[in-house]
Amino acid sequence: MSSTTRRRFQHPAALIGAAVLAASITACGSSDTTSATSPATSAPAPASASAAAGVLTVRDPWVKAADKGMTAAFATIVNDGDTDVTITGVSTDVSRAEIHEMAMADGKMTMRQKQGGVVVAARSQVALEPGGDHLMLMDLTRPVRAGDQLDVTLTFADGRTQTFTTVAKPFTGAQESYAPGHGASPAS
Structure with a gap:
């Protein structure tokens, strides 16, 4: 792969990695438990x-x-x-x-x-x-x-x-x- 091609793909890969990391951190922030006053979990959010x-x-x-x-x-x-x-x-x-x-x-x-x-x-x-x-x-x-x-x-x-x-x-x-x-x- 040429150095021009490598440079072109480094930035999008970093952005995708950062987005996945941010979504993972945000999604893990919840500690919902199901009770009579919480929505029942029927599918992953x-x-x-x-x-x-x-x-x-x-x-x-x-x-x-x-x-x-x-x-x-x-x-x-x-x-x-x-x-x-x-x-x-x-x-x-x-x-x-x-x-x-x-x-x-x-x-x-x-x-x-x-x-x-x-x-x-x-x-x-x-x-x-x-x-x-x-x-x-x-x-x-x-x-x-x-x-x-x-x-x-x-x-x-x-x-x-x-x-x-x-x-x-x-x-x-x-x-x-x-x-x-x-x-x-x-x-x-």
């Missing part, structure tokens, strides 16, 4: 997005399996950067989607679209979790079965986007219902 691949790091992404109607996606979103990042939108290829929150209204807990999005402060993280902020998938165009992998795209206030892959899992944990008429206010 996809590797988390690495900071080098996008604006934020997405850890332990998953979506609640559902046959029809609505469901929700969850993850821990990490901002290793020096500036705050605001997530203003979300999209998937299986439904329309919004950022939702659980909040008190008229003395009861309701689910509603989160105005202004989710701010992930510099050098911090935000949990998207059952009973709290989450990514709401509405009007599913097909069932989301345990083990299915879905691509979810986040849109940021500055117009950038980032896509990550999440896995569907059965979940009965906090007993919230992601169906119309079950504590969810209509989408704005």
